[in-house]
Amino acid sequence: MASDGSSSNSYDIAIVGGGPAGLAAAQAAAAAGANVVLFEKDEAIAHSVRTSGVSWIDSMDALGIPSHLYNPVSNYHFISPSNDVLISSGGRPRSCVLDVRATYQHLAFLAAEAGATLMVRSNVINVLKEGSRVAGVKASTPAGDLEVKCPLVIDASGFSASAARKAGLAGEWRRYGVGAEYECYCDHADEATWSLMVGRQYSEAGYAWVFPLSKNRVRVGVGIGRPESQADPLEKLHSILEKRLRPLDRLGRIQPVELHYGFIPNEGSRSQSVADGLLTVGDAAGQANPLVLEGIRYAIEFGRLAGEVGARAVKNGGGAAAAAASKESLEEYERTWKARVASKIASALKVQSRWVGLSDEEWDREIEILRDMSADEFIDFIKADFTAAKMVKLALHHPRLAARQLFSMVLK
Template sequence: MTTGFDVLVVGAGPAGCVTAEEAARRGARVCLIEQSEEIGYPIRTSGGSFISELRELGISERFFHAIRRVKFASRNRSIAFDYPEPVVCVLDVRALYQHLALMAASAGVELRLGSRVIDVVREGTRVCGVIVRTGGATHNYAAPVVVDCSGFAAVVLRKAGLRDSFRRFGFGAEYDLYAPRYPEDEALLVVGSDVIPCGYGWAFPRGGGRVRVGVGTIHPDTRAVPQRYLDRFMHECAAIAPSLIGAQPLERHVGYIPSEGVCREFVFDGVMAVGDAAGQASTLLGEGIRYSIKAGRMAGRVVGEAVVSGDPSRARLSQYQARWLAEHGRFMRLAYIINRRIARYDDAKWDRGIALLEKLSPQVFSRLLMSDFSPGVLARVVAAAPRVLASVFRSFVAN
């Protein structure tokens, strides 16, 4: 049994690295356990994000590529929003995750790579450690608090019997291409039956001729397997195919993201969950990196202070849950309602939807993409397209 740690963080994605760093900076002895041999590998995300939010989180510009135009296309319509002052960006995911891990290490966190958590250790109902497979050997680790940052796997919560596997989830496949003809500062979102059912296709350029091109869908709303749609999207979809002539794949990624709406409980006896493991991504587009970093900051502070003060009780750790839900619960709920609704759109509805979006300014469109449903943004949506808000409001009340 390995002892001597105050906090075990499982999973070194953005949620895990940031939670571990914050807890360590508050004086906790933290071990960060990651199944992969390398931080940020394999990549399971496209890295689309928002510059103002990243700046607020202190993420340096060297980790993202700015986008100046966002195009949104349905089967028969398309619209382009221009941003002379860029709002949207595409992250260098591997570099960012390695930087976050480096920050954790510099705060005193001990990292264990190639170490897969296979079960939890319990005393009564309280989780007090994890069982880890490393290179064929099994080790037990004990600590007052275990933080589940294992993403979609939610391995700690599941093994502790605190939740089931996610039943509704986004499932995506993408290529990271060398595509020299693709416009370097233009992101593209494409919906419609010629792309994939219940989902969308994307192209996110990330500089240096590299572009992430993918398709994602939602299970079990459909059983479509994105890998089967990806090549057709790249080679046959009129919105993108011409700019990918001569493109070559350098990486292929596949990933899953929970899409069940707001998770109301993610703090238990001796366990808390952060990031995708707690269902904290916005389900609107399946965007979770900045949310994982934000949640990691909140959770790391709370757990660090709790263990150092000698009170890692559920009540104390629940401060994090209360703060997260107060700050993000409402917008996340609305994002989920919209996602459920648009997942059922047919081509005609998407064409009408794009016609409505034409009435919005680039700024309002980008706020909506960010899942910002604050009164100021909604007022501007109402002014431009009253019917959009009326229908969303009806769904909100019905839910």
């Protein structure tokens, strides 16, 4: 027993959060031989859905996510107050809408199969410290309070970055998106087409969306940027549904069956994602694409990287807590993920920051530049795959894009 009456357990790695980043980290670390425990504060994995689930098929394939867990999308509809553009990949799906609950539970079973201990309805209420280093966590669980001493804590708690904030590694996000979404029955949706809607009637500082899961199931939502707007996304969503703004007018009867509400950081990558005994991943580290505020692919990819690097860092300490999982031993993780996406996230943030301030008339002109883009060009752009070579090629093919301020910002 710990001195405060809580029970005490020893693990190599404690993971805070049972979303895709935490579950991927748990699987990878356990598969590498680490003794892992994961704490999820909700009653079940994916009990509360906080994301619209839009992602990209090539990423899901590379990450080994089975195709039955998502709906493929091959058409992309952009709607502004007085304009609209439809981009089609000719029946070759490039994007997808995930069954979020099933995907997360798939990741949970992989983690359990690898040997990780998963604890639901278990909230991490504090971090343990030995001097300046993080040395474990204290959690409230259905079996009582539990104190876990371990060389490494992985914070995969999402937007809240709760463990990193308790440890003093992270502060509150200054810019972020807040979204409200209904998952709905509808009479008839185009299951191969998702829609993004922009302009003040949809969102004063953001966008709205219709993402299909099948011909009778869609997610209809609104995202709003803070601090640019203090509007309530749920009120805006209700207004869109009541007025049946495009493209809702084509869906027939719409009946909500679930409400999703969530937050996502929108100010780029954290400057620091590792410290002695602590590593942050997923939204907690700012690993999100600002253009469509999606990050599940990053969460899984870098969650696995976190688990692998973390397991090695623990082993390299030779069992000595003071030597294991030092900041230096974890920096491979930070170097790798930042080399992979930090500059892309920064470029996408520049574009997104400009988009937030557009008027309705400017939006009508802005989406016009998408009209002549191929599906491949559009997907590279919207998923924030901003390599210099791709952007130069895009500019050569589309002079109107090259003339736009957003293009020059991306290449800076």
